[in-house]
């Protein structure tokens with residue numbers, strides 16, 4: 551099996567490149583290494599590989615955004631199999647799917663390769679795709695503000711990257727204006743008022759290790775919608791800690807449904823994310839369909855682990 555590493559040098563606030571320089575010294579099998587040069591480049595490179603007939607293992611060396619782009623490119627191909635080495639900041643992909651911890655694990659996979667057909671989430675008729683989750687509201691606003699923050703670069707340089715995240719959590723907690731969400735699935739229609747956020751998940755984790763959707767499975771043909779609504783700021787803070795264990799779902803203010811498709815309508819224009827990266831804003835009062843794509847992608851089948859060691 552051919553092996554291609556796709557390395558995002560800026561992932562993990564630039565740590566991915568240093569990690570790759572050490573990692574490649576440990577590889578004892580033939581491989582090709584390609585570096586991404588800008589957002590969207592991984593998808594372009596992988597789409598061009600659809601003509602390959604030889605089974606090819608694509609290893610995303612980066613974070614959740616890099617993996618989403620590789621998967622968007624690989625979807626629909628029967629010869630491309632996607633694996634990862636966690637080298638991003640949040641690395642939720644490795645928690646919900648799989649991640650090679652070292653070169654020996656890749657070598658072991660190559661000796662008896664197998665794959666799982668996985669679901670790909672999409673909305674806006676496939677204009678946006680996601681492997682792990684896509685969200686509307688509070689969490690999306692925080693990730694957009696953090697990514698756009700001029701302070702992010704220099705705080706990362708001095709190793710205080712988490713501080714900028716914490717600052718924007720507090721700022722958004724104070725400033726955030728709730729919204730109304732209408733969820734339609736089949737003939738059912740449900741209205742949620744005072745919503746903080748709504749997340750459509752294909753795997754349990756988001757936000758760097760929070761178990762937002764404990765029952766999500768990557769290959770069951772379903773997506774789970776989690777809506778957090780009608781909560782005071784204080785209760786949101788109290789519930790926050792329970793998200794790491796997945797026990798937040800006990801609260802009546804956290805609603806979950808599981809379906810292959812939903813239509814979501816929001817009463818104002820607010821930020822969205824796909825796998826933690828900015829994905830425009832919601833249209834006002836216009837239904838957007840979130841669905842499992844008809845195209846599947848193939849993940850490297852190594853033992854599924856919940857947490858990266």
Ligand SMILES: Nc1ncnc2c1ncn2[C@@H]1O[C@H](COP(=O)(O)OP(=O)(O)OP(=O)(O)O)[C@@H](O)[C@H]1O
Nearest residue numbers: 561562586587589612613614615616638639640641
């Ligand atoms: N050479 C590049 N220069 C600038 N941006 C790039 C480059 N290559 C890829 N990108 C973009 O970088 C974004 C961030 O990468 P990625 O999500 O993998 O890292 P991260 O944000 O550190 O990790 P995580 O999402 O796990 O927190 C990707 O969405 C991709 O579009």
